[in-house]
Amino acid sequence: MTEPNSHEGNVSQRGLDNLKPNPLFKNAMRLMANPYHEVDNPTGIVNIGVAENTLMHADLVERFNKCFNITSFALTYGAGFGGSPQLKEALATMYNERFHPIAPIKKEHILLMSGASAIIDALAYNTCEEGDGVLVGQPLYGGFFFDLQNRSRTKLLPVPLHGADPFGTAAVAQYEAAILDARKQGIKVRVLLLCNPHNPLGQCYTREALKGYMKLCQQYDLHLISDEIYALSVFPTKENPNMTPFTSVLSIDPKGLISPCRMHAVHGMSKDFGANGLRAGALITQHNETLLKSCTMISMFPGISSAADLLWRSVLEDKEYLNSFIEANKERLAASYEKCAKFLRQTGIPYKPSNAGHFVWVDLRRFMPTANNSLEAERKLTDKLLNTGVYMATGESFYTEEYGWYRVTFSVDEKTMMLGLKRLAQALSGEEHGDHDETIPNSLGVQKGEVSLATKN
Ligand SMILES: Cc1ncc(COP(=O)(O)O)c(C=O)c1O
The missing domain is CATH 3.40.640.10 (Type I PLP-dependent aspartate aminotransferase-like (Major domain))
Structure with missing residues (x-):
């Protein structure tokens, strides 16, 4: 009879190494357990954190259903x-x-x-x-x-x-x-x-x-x-x-x-x-x-x-469809980005300008609960965002040099994006609970000129 293996689950060491907790998953699990749905779960968490582009989904679904023959x-x-x-x-x-x-x-x-x-x-x-x-x-x-x-x-x-x-x-x-x-x-x-x-x-x-x-x-x-x-x-x-x-x-x-x-x-x-x-x-x-x-x-x-x-x-x-698809995608990304950037400017949330991909990099350092810019402070702020019903990807998951930066995904439908942004603004202004959808703070007390609109990284 062979000796029982002392490894947990009889799994190889490299398999076990891959089980180490990863910051990319930690908060996403909370999102997945309680996703927002307009009717079924209006107090659930709005997702403006995953790198997904849904702006062309309806077009693609229609195209695939029409053209795809197995x-x-x-x-x-x-x-x-x-x-x-x-x-x-x-x-x-x-x-x-x-x-x-x-x-x-x-x-x-x-x-x-x-x-x-x-x-x-x-x-x-x-x-x-x-x-x-x-x-x-x-x-x-x-x-x-x-x-x-x-x-x-x-x-x-x-x-x-x-x-x-x-x-x-x-x-x-x-x-x-x-x-x-x-x-x-x-x-x-x-x-x-x-x-x-x-x-x-x-x-x-x-x-x-x-x-x-x-x-x-x-x-x-x-x-x-x-x-x-x-x-x-x-x-x-x-x-x-x-x-x-x-x-x-x-x-x-x-x-x-x-x-x-x-x-x-x-x-x-x-x-x-x-x-x-x-x-x-x-x-x-x-x-x-x-x-x-x-x-x-x-x-x-x-x-x-x-x-x-x-x-x-x-x-x-x-070719015709491909070209129109790529151009329509760019137009929609641009329009969605402009709306997102406008909201951030109006509410005084600093961000780095973007012209590519699905995201904007926002600077929430000044909103962290303690001044020491530590990982703990970022995690507390992340908890607050999730408690207010919005999921954004954290600086921690991108191995930032400084804590307090977050990635907002704007390649989602306008309603979802605006609701997510409103909840972000509410969380930063101190509201964690209550009616998520109505009040938006006009400004978060950031002085004019502090918004890093023209800043290059
Ligand atoms: C920079 C980058 N590379 C690769 C991937 C993974 O792509 P795929 O879904 O094709 O595996 C992602 C997904 O977010 C990404 O952002």
């Missing part, structure tokens, strides 16, 4: 696990038109899986050994911890920027400092991961900064992964017409900067196509066949489903 293809393993050649072709056409690559993207450069998370996991698995370091600037999308650590067991190294503009060239030096620091601790850094456009900051990197990162990666023998999952969600804003436009790393000539085999871009269906649930993501790497093949070898586990493959194709292959 064929026997959807019931098979399809063309293998890395996606159909037809979908890769349709994506290559779209990327060539909208990402402006320096060399044309071909279907052979693309691998498809069940989401960008799966792609980043595969890249980590195939570029790093266990324990190798991956640099990501702060604040950072907390999901990267799952993607990089849970299976591949690489080490995400958050890079503090110490006040440098995250999108300009000055921040590059902070990444170099992080590489040298990691070396002192015996960690070999293998990857620099950028999120462009940025989650949670809602802005894009300048071309010059991207060149700086390319050079740095060459100098220190790193791969450069650019998560461009919000690339088509960049929109014009009236409040700040000079925001940095989106530049794909694929559009920069690598000559003299980086060996192109080190450069990889990630995209997907979740954000730009408002379809988180369909689970479809793309890796684009043009000059590294070995990496593409090694990622393909593990794509059997998180393979794109043939049904998702067909659904994405049904949008991409109809």
Whole structure:
């Protein structure tokens, strides 16, 4: 008879490591247990915190119900696990038109899986050994911890920027400092991961900064992964017409900067196509066949489903629909952002201007219950927001350098967004209970000029 295993549940150590509490889930659990519903649960929690874009849902549902015919293809393993050649072709056409690559993207450069998370996991698995370091600037999308650590067991190294503009060239030096620091601790850094456009900051990197990162990666023998999952969600804003436009790393000539085999871009269906649930993501790497093949070898586990493959194709292959979809999405994001920003200005809640993605980064430091800007103070404020019936993503879940920053998602229907914002204003003005929907404080006592409307990060 074998001895009973002393491990809890007979689970491997790496399985147990993944059970450690994560701030990304903690508050989301409260939201899920008590979600707002206009009729069934009007005092439930309004969700303006999850990175979901519902602005195009009605159009997409109508389109899919009208155009989608299930064929026997959807019931098979399809063309293998890395996606159909037809979908890769349709994506290559779209990327060539909208990402402006320096060399044309071909279907052979693309691998498809069940989401960008799966792609980043595969890249980590195939570029790093266990324990190798991956640099990501702060604040950072907390999901990267799952993607990089849970299976591949690489080490995400958050890079503090110490006040440098995250999108300009000055921040590059902070990444170099992080590489040298990691070396002192015996960690070999293998990857620099950028999120462009940025989650949670809602802005894009300048071309010059991207060149700086390319050079740095060459100098220190790193791969450069650019998560461009919000690339088509960049929109014009009236409040700040000079925001940095989106530049794909694929559009920069690598000559003299980086060996192109080190450069990889990630995209997907979740954000730009408002379809988180369909689970479809793309890796684009043009000059590294070995990496593409090694990622393909593990794509059997998180393979794109043939049904998702067909659904994405049904949008991409109809050029007229695709173009009108992308433009309508941008218009709706812009309109929703302007409404959100106007509300924040009117109520005196400081924020960083955004022109990309689904969110605005708001500064609630002065509203924290104690002046010491601690994690405890942020958690208390988060509790207060949840008690008032609004869920926003917390600075803690983005590994911010300073506590008290929150991410508001504006890519939701107007009614939901306005109700969430009103509850936010009520919570900040001291009301935790009562009639959520009626009174909005005119101003939260912030002096004119303190609203960081024109501030760059
Ligand atoms: C920057 C970024 N990358 C990747 C993902 C995950 O995308 P997917 O749903 O395609 O796995 C998200 C989701 O929020 C994200 O914000």
